[in-house]
Amino acid sequence: MLPYYAVIFTSLKKAHTPDYSVMAQRMVELAKTQSGFIGIESARQEIGITVSYWESIEAIKNWKQKAEHLIAQKKGKYDWYSYYKVRICKVEREYEL
């Protein structure tokens, strides 16, 4: 139901990230258990794009502060990504096929 919120996470991954994929999958599973979580979609080619959808800004803040997620964010910052950008967005309109 509109409006809801989207977090657009775009990233460039470093070449050697042995612990990335297990942790990334774990974060998806953990996000799904969060209050206010709506959905998540990901794809990676040259760039990685993950968009997660949330009922409120409050739900996004809670997710950002989640202890296990804070550890992953730190790993992301120092070990996994050469670049990332996070955009917090209000979804105002939508339509689909």
Added chain:
Amino acid sequence: MLPYYAVIFTSLKKAHTPDYSVMAQRMVELAKTQSGFIGIESARQEIGITVSYWESIEAIKNWKQKAEHLIAQKKGKYDWYSYYKVRICKVEREYEL
């Protein structure tokens, strides 16, 4: 400069789409010439995610109505995609590494 707008386009492509990649690349080039265009990012694995960024809702409306883009939208609807969803979003906050 905040706020700006993001169009999140997620899609599932059909198996046989011979004219897709040339047209998709052409649409990226055409979008880049539009007034109010900021940027575009794409990745496809199981799902395709393309996010384009725009200075205003007006710029998004103009792009949606662009003649050559209307033809591509029709091809997308009938020939290329088994599913798609378009979300128009206001980018309210952002940060990056």
